[in-house]
Amino acid sequence: KNEVEQSPQNLTAQEGEFITINCSYSVGISALHWLQQHPGGGIVSLFMLSSGKKKHGRLIATINIQEKHSSLHITASHPRDSAVYICAPNPLQGAQKLVFGQGTRLTINP
Amino acid sequence: EPEVTQTPSHQVTQMGQEVILRCVPISNHLYFYWYRQILGQKVEFLVSFYNNEISEKSEIFDDQFSVERPDGSNFTLKIRSTKLEDSAMYFCASSDGYNSPLHFGNGTRLTVT
Numbered sequence: 001k002n003e004v005e006q007s008p009q010n011l012t013a014q015e016g017e018f019i020t021i022n023c024s025y026s027v028g029i030s031a032l033h034w035l036q037q038h039p040g041g042g043i044v045s046l047f048m049l050s051s052g053k054k055k056h057g058r059l060i061a062t063i064n065i066q067e068k069h070s071s072l073h074i075t076a077s078h079p080r081d082s083a084v085y086i087c088a089p090n091p092l093q094g095a096q097k098l099v100f101g102q103g104t105r106l107t108i109n110p
Numbered sequence: 111e112p113e114v115t116q117t118p119s120h121q122v123t124q125m126g127q128e129v130i131l132r133c134v135p136i137s138n139h140l141y142f143y144w145y146r147q148i149l150g151q152k153v154e155f156l157v158s159f160y161n162n163e164i165s166e167k168s169e170i171f172d173d174q175f176s177v178e179r180p181d182g183s184n185f186t187l188k189i190r191s192t193k194l195e196d197s198a199m200y201f202c203a204s205s206d207g208y209n210s211p212l213h214f215g216n217g218t219r220l221t222v223t
Binding site for chain 2: 030031033035040041042043044045048050086088090096097098099100101102103
C-alpha cells in the first residue's frame with residue numbers, strides 16, 4: 001500500500017518568504033503530481049515530474065526517486081499563493097491509481 | 111485554454127436515489143478519471159477510463175458505481191442507490207496520455223440527505 005505523507009500540514013508565512021512543502025511516499029512510482037486546491041475546492045495541476053527538477057514561474061518542484069521524496073518550493077510568496085497543496089504519486093503498480101497526500105494548507109499573510 | 115466542465119455544480123438527493131454526475135473532458139484527451147473528496151478528507155481515486163472501458167478502479171468503486179462515455183464528449187458517473195456516505199465533492203479529470211498531466215473540472219458537490 002502506498003503511504004503518502006506531506007509536511008507540514010499547515011504553514012503560515014509572511015509575504016515574500018521562501019516556502020517549502022515536503023512529500024514522502026513508500027512505493028515505486030512512475031511520476032508524481034503536485035496539485036493546488038483553491039478555497040472554493042477547484043484543483044489545478046502544477047507539476048508532473050518523474051526526475052530532477054521543474055520550474056514554472058515562482059514555483060519549483062524537485063524529486064528524488066531513490067529517496068522517495070519530493071519538494072515543492074515557492075519563491076517570493078504572495079497572498080494569492082494561499083491554497084492547499086497536494087502531492088499525488090503515480091505508483092508503478094496501477095499507474096493511474098493516484099494516491100493523494102492529505103495536503104498542506106498554506107496561508108501567506110500580507 | 112480548453113477546460114474540463116462538470117455539471118451540476120451542486121446536487122442534492124435523497125438516500126436511495128440514483129444520481130448521474132456529468133463531465134465534458136477536454137476534446138482531444140483520451141484518459142478520463144473520477145475522484146472524490148469527502149469534506150475534510152483526502153482526495154481519493156475512484157476510476158480511470160480509456161478506450162471505452164474501465165482501466166483501473168479503487169475499492170470504493172463498487173457495484174453501486176458505473177461510468178459511461180455515452181457519446182463523443184460526455185463522461186458520466188452514476189451512483190445507483192445513494193448512501194449518506196456518498197456525500198462528497200466529485201472531481202472529473204482528463205489527460206492526453208497515460209502518464210500525462212491531469213486537467214480537473216471544478217467538481218460537483220453531492221449532498222445525500
